[in-house]
Amino acid sequence: MLSIKHININSFNENIVYLHKDCDTYKLDEIKGLTKVEIHGGAVPVYAFLEIVEDDGILKTNEIGLNNEAFSKVNLPEGANITISMAGPPASASVLQRKISGNILSSNEYSMVMKDIVAGRYSNMDIASFLVASGSFMTSSEVLSLTESLVGDEIIRWDEENIVVDHHCLGGIPGNKTDIIITAIVAAYGLPIPKTAARSLTSCAGVADTFSVLANVDMSESKLKKMIKECRGAIVDYNSLPIASASKIVSAVEKSLGITQQQHIVSSILAIKLAAGVTHLVLDIPVGPTSRIKTTNEAMRIRKMVEYIGDMLSLEIDAVITDGSEPVGNGVGAILEARDVMKILRNKEDAPQDLLEKSLFLAGRILEFDPKLRGGQGYHVAKEILTSGRALESLNKIIYAQGKAPQAQLGHLTRDIVSSRSGIVESIDNYQINKIGVMAGASQYPGAGLDLLKKVGDLVEPGETIYRIHSLTSNDFAYANSLADVNSGYEIVSKR
Amino acid sequence: MLSIKHININSFNENIVYLHKDCDTYKLDEIKGLTKVEIHGGAVPVYAFLEIVEDDGILKTNEIGLNNEAFSKVNLPEGANITISMAGPPASASVLQRKISGNILSSNEYSMVMKDIVAGRYSNMDIASFLVASGSFMTSSEVLSLTESLVGDEIIRWDEENIVVDHHCLGGIPGNKTDIIITAIVAAYGLPIPKTAARSLTSCAGVADTFSVLANVDMSESKLKKMIKECRGAIVDYNSLPIASASKIVSAVEKSLGITQQQHIVSSILAIKLAAGVTHLVLDIPVGPTSRIKTTNEAMRIRKMVEYIGDMLSLEIDAVITDGSEPVGNGVGAILEARDVMKILRNKEDAPQDLLEKSLFLAGRILEFDPKLRGGQGYHVAKEILTSGRALESLNKIIYAQGKAPQAQLGHLTRDIVSSRSGIVESIDNYQINKIGVMAGASQYPGAGLDLLKKVGDLVEPGETIYRIHSLTSNDFAYANSLADVNSGYEIVSKR
Numbered sequence: 001m002l003s004i005k006h007i008n009i010n011s012f013n014e015n016i017v018y019l020h021k022d023c024d025t026y027k028l029d030e031i032k033g034l035t036k037v038e039i040h041g042g043a044v045p046v047y048a049f050l051e052i053v054e055d056d057g058i059l060k061t062n063e064i065g066l067n068n069e070a071f072s073k074v075n076l077p078e079g080a081n082i083t084i085s086m087a088g089p090p091a092s093a094s095v096l097q098r099k100i101s102g103n104i105l106s107s108n109e110y111s112m113v114m115k116d117i118v119a120g121r122y123s124n125m126d127i128a129s130f131l132v133a134s135g136s137f138m139t140s141s142e143v144l145s146l147t148e149s150l151v152g153d154e155i156i157r158w159d160e161e162n163i164v165v166d167h168h169c170l171g172g173i174p175g176n177k178t179d180i181i182i183t184a185i186v187a188a189y190g191l192p193i194p195k196t197a198a199r200s201l202t203s204c205a206g207v208a209d210t211f212s213v214l215a216n217v218d219m220s221e222s223k224l225k226k227m228i229k230e231c232r233g234a235i236v237d238y239n240s241l242p243i244a245s246a247s248k249i250v251s252a253v254e255k256s257l258g259i260t261q262q263q264h265i266v267s268s269i270l271a272i273k274l275a276a277g278v279t280h281l282v283l284d285i286p287v288g289p290t291s292r293i294k295t296t297n298e299a300m301r302i303r304k305m306v307e308y309i310g311d312m313l314s315l316e317i318d319a320v321i322t323d324g325s326e327p328v329g330n331g332v333g334a335i336l337e338a339r340d341v342m343k344i345l346r347n348k349e350d351a352p353q354d355l356l357e358k359s360l361f362l363a364g365r366i367l368e369f370d371p372k373l374r375g376g377q378g379y380h381v382a383k384e385i386l387t388s389g390r391a392l393e394s395l396n397k398i399i400y401a402q403g404k405a406p407q408a409q410l411g412h413l414t415r416d417i418v419s420s421r422s423g424i425v426e427s428i429d430n431y432q433i434n435k436i437g438v439m440a441g442a443s444q445y446p447g448a449g450l451d452l453l454k455k456v457g458d459l460v461e462p463g464e465t466i467y468r469i470h471s472l473t474s475n476d477f478a479y480a481n482s483l484a485d486v487n488s489g490y491e492i493v494s495k496r
Numbered sequence: 497m498l499s500i501k502h503i504n505i506n507s508f509n510e511n512i513v514y515l516h517k518d519c520d521t522y523k524l525d526e527i528k529g530l531t532k533v534e535i536h537g538g539a540v541p542v543y544a545f546l547e548i549v550e551d552d553g554i555l556k557t558n559e560i561g562l563n564n565e566a567f568s569k570v571n572l573p574e575g576a577n578i579t580i581s582m583a584g585p586p587a588s589a590s591v592l593q594r595k596i597s598g599n600i601l602s603s604n605e606y607s608m609v610m611k612d613i614v615a616g617r618y619s620n621m622d623i624a625s626f627l628v629a630s631g632s633f634m635t636s637s638e639v640l641s642l643t644e645s646l647v648g649d650e651i652i653r654w655d656e657e658n659i660v661v662d663h664h665c666l667g668g669i670p671g672n673k674t675d676i677i678i679t680a681i682v683a684a685y686g687l688p689i690p691k692t693a694a695r696s697l698t699s700c701a702g703v704a705d706t707f708s709v710l711a712n713v714d715m716s717e718s719k720l721k722k723m724i725k726e727c728r729g730a731i732v733d734y735n736s737l738p739i740a741s742a743s744k745i746v747s748a749v750e751k752s753l754g755i756t757q758q759q760h761i762v763s764s765i766l767a768i769k770l771a772a773g774v775t776h777l778v779l780d781i782p783v784g785p786t787s788r789i790k791t792t793n794e795a796m797r798i799r800k801m802v803e804y805i806g807d808m809l810s811l812e813i814d815a816v817i818t819d820g821s822e823p824v825g826n827g828v829g830a831i832l833e834a835r836d837v838m839k840i841l842r843n844k845e846d847a848p849q850d851l852l853e854k855s856l857f858l859a860g861r862i863l864e865f866d867p868k869l870r871g872g873q874g875y876h877v878a879k880e881i882l883t884s885g886r887a888l889e890s891l892n893k894i895i896y897a898q899g900k901a902p903q904a905q906l907g908h909l910t911r912d913i914v915s916s917r918s919g920i921v922e923s924i925d926n927y928q929i930n931k932i933g934v935m936a937g938a939s940q941y942p943g944a945g946l947d948l949l950k951k952v953g954d955l956v957e958p959g960e961t962i963y964r965i966h967s968l969t970s971n972d973f974a975y976a977n978s979l980a981d982v983n984s985g986y987e988i989v990s991k992r
Contacts, residue, residue: 008551009514012530018505034508034620034752051563055504058554067547085971086940089754100628100755124530128621129753132596132628256530257625258585259596444582475581 001025001081002064004074009067013252015048015120017084018058018065025062026084028052036123039066041082042074047090047121073120090121100133107145114149114246127253135261143263144309150247150271151313156221158228158277161192165366166276168269169284170302171203171260172292174433175329175452177337178284179207180214180235181344181359181391186366187233188385188394193366194228196238196276201255203434204442204449205334208237213338213446216403231398243275244268260292266302270309270317280316280369282362286324290430296321318365322358326428326456329355333442333449333470335410345392354455360386411440411447411470413477417484419460423492428456432489440471440480447472459495466490497521497577498560500570505563509748511544511616513580514554514561521558522580524548532619535562537578538570543586543617569616586617596629603641610645610742623749631757639759640805646743646767647809652717654724654773657688661862662772664765665780666798667699667756668788670929671825671848671948673833674780675703676710676731677840677855677887682862683729684881684890689862690724692734692772697751699930700938700945701830704733709834709942712899727894739771740764756788762798766805766813776812776865778858782820786926792817814861818854822924822952825851829938829945829966831906841888850951856882907936907943907966909973913980915956919988924952928985935979936965937972944968955991962986 002025007018017037021028031050039046048070053059064082066074076082092112099105105113113130116122122130138146158164167182179195186193197207197217208217218240219227227234239248247268254260273281283306285299286292293299303319310317329340329352343351344359364378373381385391433450441448451468454460469484471477498521503514513533517524527546535542544566549555560578562570572578588608595601601609609626612618618626634642654660663678675691682689693703693713704713714736715723723730735744743764750756769777779802781795782788789795799815806813825836825848839847840855860874869877881887929946937944947964950956965980967973 008549008554010517010548010550012547021506034748036752051508052506053504054506058504088975093754097755100631102632123752125621125624125749125753128625129628129755132625133632135596136598136629136632252530253621256532256619257621258589259593259625479584 001083003062004076004078004080004082005059005063005065006071006078007058007065007067011067011069013069013249014124015046015070015073016067017048017050017070018053018067019050020059020061020063021052021054022061036087037084038087039070039074039082039084041080042076046070046073047087047119049123090116092116096126096130096133100129102137104139105142105145107148110142110145110149114152117249118152118245124253124256127250128257131250131254131257131259131261131264135259135264138263140305140308143267143305144312147267147270147309148313150244150267151274152244152246154243154245155275156224156241156243156277158192163191163279163369164277165191165193165280165369166195166273166278167282167284167362167366168273169286170265170292172430173286173324174204174327174332174430174437175337175340175355176327177207177210177329177341178355178359178362180211180341180395182363182366183233183235183398184345184391184395185359185363185382185385187231187398188390189367189381190232191366191370192228193233194224194276194278195233195235196241196272197235198238198251200443201251202258202260204332204437205337205446207235209334209446210337210341211235213334213405213408215399215405219402227398227401231394231401233394233398234402235398238272238276241276244272247271262292262302266306270306270313270315274313274315278315281310281318282365283317283319284322284362285319286322288324288326288430291324293324316369320362320365324430327430327433327452328358330452331449332433332437332452333440334446335408336449336451336470345386345395347387347389409447409472411445411449411472413471413474415469415481416465417467417469417488418463418465419492420462421492422461423494425454425456425458425460425466426491426493428452429489432487436469436480436483436489439476439483440469441473441476445472448476454490460492497579499558500572500574500576500578501555501559501561502567502574503554503561503563507563507565509565509745510620511542511566511569512563513544513546513566514549514563515546516555516557516559517548517550518557532583533580534583535566535570535578535580537576538572542566542569543583543615545619586612588612592622592626592629596625598633600635601638601641603644606638606641606645610648613745614648614741620749620752623746624753627746627750627753627755627757627760631755631760634759636801636804639763639801640808643763643766643805644809646740646763647770648740648742650739650741651771652720652737652739652773654688659687659775659865660773661687661689661776661865662691662769662774663778663780663858663862664769665782666761666788668926669782669820670700670823670828670926670933671833671836671851672782672823673703673706673825673837674851674855674858676707676837676891678859678862679729679731680841680887680891680894681855681859681878681881683727683894684886685863685877686728687862687866688724689729690720690772690774691729691731692737692768693731694734694747696939697747698754698756700828700933701833701942703731705830705942706833706837707731709830709901709904711895711901715898723894723897727890727897729890729894730898731894734768734772737772740768743767758788758798762802766802766809766811770809770811774811776862777806777814778861779813779815780818780858781815782818784820784822784926787820789820812865816858816861820926823926823929823948824854826948827945828929828933828948829936830942831904832945832947832966841882841891843883843885905943905968907941907945907968909967909970911965911977912961913963913965913984914959915962915988916958917988918957919990921950921952921954921956921962922987922989924948925985928983932965932976932979932985935972936967936976937969941968944972950986956988
């Protein structure tokens with residue numbers, strides 16, 4: 001028996017057990033590699049990786065150290081006595097091996113894997129293996145199984161609502177924060193829209209990042225319910241809600257690995273919507289040569305897949321294929337995107353028209369989920385709500401209710417990337433723009449990013465600014481500049 | 497600037513940096529997930545994962561903690577000032593993504609990945625992703641590239657030898673420790689055999705585990721050279737030699753994941769042999785329904801692949817397809833296997849004949865690498881060396897020179913698994929036997945394992961023991977017993 005000591009270290013989802021090299025109870029000489037152990041003594045066994053301490057100041061030979069993650073899961077006070085054993089493989093270990101070997105898994109097998117992940121029986125390494133193995137090939141029915149397993153048991157119920165709507169974009173397009181404008185319009189119309197959003201995975205800013213420039217995005221389930229009751233809308237970081245635990249753990253690993261796999265993204269989005277109690281979803285599938293989805297055929301396959309999953313899990317999905325050939329809006333990065341959004345809601349003349357039109361189009365599709373609205377009227381109703389100022393009023397109410405965010409600082413280190421020639425912007429490379437933005441610090445700092453002053457089809461003169469880089473640190477600034485110097489992401493051709 | 501504090505924690509190949517939550521220099525509020533950082537100030541940048549400490553006893557706000565791995569790599573004294581930055585992705589990150597997406601990689605790309613792995617720029621999670629992604633599909637030329645990249649720059653040279661021989665088995669067969677007997681015979685004959693062996697990955701015992709029951713298996717390169725000069729043979733845990741760093745890191749991750757992928761195993765074995773300076777290799781490819789390699793066709797594909805790689809990298813390979821239908825020898829687990837080996841070398845009557853014959857056959861193939869030996873004479877010469885006692889003498893000399901191991905203890909918790917019927921042993925399931933042995937504690941304790949008293953073709957009577965389980969802890973013993981009760985691994989049919 002060893003006595004618990006809380007080692008106040010945050011290891012980001014990895015449970016770690018520390019034992020002293022000369023541990024009283026266990027012989028550690030023979031441990032030569034990563035070892036998974038099972039901690040006994042709490043309500044349920046907790047799985048953890050073993051690390052070895054050789055410093056009496058940190059740990060004594062009769063103690064067992066638990067990092068923050070392990071300490072909170074074991075849920076016993078310091079000084080309590082516990083034991084450990086070598087962890088046998090989790091129940092789903094053979095399933096993981098089967099997937100690594102390229103087999104098709106059953107619904108029950110996906111559910112076994114997710115249960116083990118949520119129970120902490122998988123290391124980040126195991127999860128990465130599962131992601132890579134399943135990412136290389138999944139049937140539609142496997143994506144369905146994965147989605148179901150990601151939903152799990154924690155589902156938000158909306159007993160007072162007939163329909164609960166939401167919108168999500170499959171992503172890969174810089175800027176493109178239609179979500180906030182759509183939420184404002186739909187909430188003003190009166191349909192309940194608990195918009196679940198995420199932080200950036202590999203992009204400059206997720207919807208949760210951008211909206212957090214305006215308001216607090218973390219809330220409890222009861223707060224979300226109050227929001228919908230009072231404001232009809234909310235924009236919430238789904239990580240703060242007690243739903244889709246497996247999806248959160250898996251996403252954290254994906255973020256760290258820097259991988260984004262189409263079928264996992266689709267599964268994860270649909271699982272979060274289902275867990276949030278959404279009944280009607282507009283799914284935006286942008287297509288373009290530098291978008292995540294490159295061809296209309298590919299987009300169509302995804303549409304068929306989500307329609308199938310939606311039908312099987314009783315989620316009405318309107319999957320809309322949109323133009324993903326260039327960034328949407330001018331701002332790329334949280335503060336600059338939030339500025340675009342507010343310009344549109346305030347009906348400013350210099351508001352980005354592409355973002356405006358796309359938002360109205362998608363909001364219209366959502367409004368048409370309302371049985372009372374005549375077919376084909378959605379766009380016009382959405383436009384009326386926006387131009388009348390009701391959307392702005394609605395968003396302000398949401399911001400106030402969620403808690404207004406303190407003013408954030410736009411990156412003061414700026415550089416104008418200028419055109420060397422006269423011509424027309426022929427194309428903008430989404431990947432390169434995202435990469436320069438990330439290098440400028442956008443995925444870390446809301447104030448970093450790019451302000452795109454020219455878009456496809458715009459005329460440019462020699463020396464005219466095509467976009468402006470904003471950074472907060474000189475390191476980020478230098479990286480972004482050197483990347484932009486190699487390839488600005490813009491193709492400019494002579495006037496025809 | 498932060499001041500280095502050595503946090504004496506061993507994290508098994510993962511570099512970890514600890515910062516205080518209220519760190520003076522870096523703002524840590526926004527860090528919500530696993531974050532990779534680059535440590536500057538040492539000779540080269542060191543990559544590490546960030547963990548956050550909230551305990552002034554462990555770390556102060558002006559300090560940066562480095563775990564054992566990071567501290568030794570940064571190689572600066574405590575109190576030295578260093579900085580960190582967010583780590584950009586390693587040079588080969590896009591290569592990893594390409595492999596995850598199913599592409600074929602070039603030789604240069606494999607080499608980039610391995611360089612980044614050795615430089616510590618990959619986390620265990622990244623390595624796992626690479627393994628799973630490349631394991632699902634590799635061309636022969638990719639396996640060649642991977643092998644070359646695993647060899648790296650650290651190669652042992654044998655300037656005084658014309659040929660340097662070795663033997664290796666592709667594994668998956670319990671028992672089967674021909675290697676030690678072969679080394680004894682070949683060394684007695686006089687061919688230099690620096691037998692590189694490994695600890696168990698997923699089996700009950702690796703060759704290094706079994707031989708470590710008899711002698712110390714860790715040695716430096718100069719010790720190995722002295723061994724070969726004086727004894728003509730040595731059995732060394734390759735992990736103790738300064739070769740094939742990438743292979744060691746990759747194997748540690750494979751061990752922790754519990755995965756074994758054919759092409760990686762082949763690459764890794766050939767890379768270690770090449771790095772050890774071996775010129776002539778006998779490769780044993782056992783085939784059987786419960787062996788790792790199931791069919792002769794599959795074995796033939798592997799033979800062609802290794803011949804191709806051998807030819808390209810100037811390693812003469814004699815790939816031999818052998819019978820892998822049942823365990824080889826009686827003992828499964830280090831001590832029991834070592835007992836079998838010593839019985840054979842001592843020419844005991846009750847020595848396991850299958851292990852004896854297989855060892856002579858393979859040793860004969862190696863002896864025939866000697867240009868001076870007439871074709872077809874290898875087996876007979878090997879047999880003469882064994883029966884004359886010269887092999888025993890040779891092994892005793894090796895054991896003495898490597899350092900005799902202290903007496904180890906055979907597991908005192910034993911149970912006889914008995915036959916419930918009269919009949920003939922029709923088959924023995926290698927997987928099940930290995931699993932029961934591992935559960936009995938064999939991969940942890942040399943004294944745990946199974947003693948197979950009956951083999952395929954043996955007659956059994958009701959109540960007669962077919963094998964005996966040995967464990968050292970009651971937990972292991974209970975696991976192994978319950979597993980054996982469900983499925984003993986033996987199929988016994990009525991006499992014909």
